[in-house]
Amino acid sequence: MWDSLQHLSYWNWLAVGTLLLILEVFGAGGYLLWIGLAAACVGVLTFLFPELPWTLQFILFGVLSVLTAVLWWRRQRSAAKPSDQPGLNRRGSELVGRQFVLYEAIASGRGKIKAGDTLWLVSGPDLPAGSQVRVIGQDGVLLKVEASG
Template identity: 30%
Template sequence: MEWLDANIQYWHWMVFGLLLVASEVFVPSFVMLWFGASAIAVGLITAVVPLSITVQLLIWGALSAIDLFIWFRFVHPKMKSRSYSGMGREQIVGKEAMVIDVSERGQGHLRFSVPILGSEEWSFRCESAVAIGDKVVVLDVTGNSLLVRPS
């Protein structure tokens, strides 16, 4: 440990962080980015305040955990596209699904047995009365919801 304390400099953390950030090209989930950002932060802290390698590793681990928590809890869910515009209409028209939620106005949510265009659950509109558990067939796509009829 003494050797690491004496030989690990602040710029080692900076280079390590930049390598981790660059590795994000091969791991497209933004995980390596946060490990790299934390390593760069440790390098900046170490440039100002001399710390033992143990404390540096603890700071890096804590910053990485905090960064990942914030990313996956708050930021990442907001980045997912909730728009289905431009999807392949022919992939969904004619498919059968089951109603899982319905409101009074003939709107609700349905579930396909296998994901269609990346999602198992979709919102729908139906001219006829349907109940939870009914099977419906997709007639058309209107905006981000489906137009269905009972099967």
């Protein structure tokens, strides 16, 4: 084992890098990409400097793995921008603050409003159908309302 470690060639590092990149294709989510590239870089350095000690090769591999991952993470964080559609996938959040007429009376804390062509289940104080209500919050598909007038 120690003998094979002391005689690592650039082919070993390129093979490890290739294997990691192939595994990345199968869905590692980007984790193995940077480690595979680090292994390939160590392979190139070992090709250029064939007498590089194996301990230094492993140190370079570790440092390059961490460095490439951190640099990519920082680039991704700086490139992230707020969404131009913050309400996307939060259906109903656009109704908060708006007023509606009760479509179905609120009895025992539950009723319905009609927003556009959709009926929404609402919770709030008991009110008769036709009352004006304002949406004050949302709990999943249930809108919380209060009387407005």
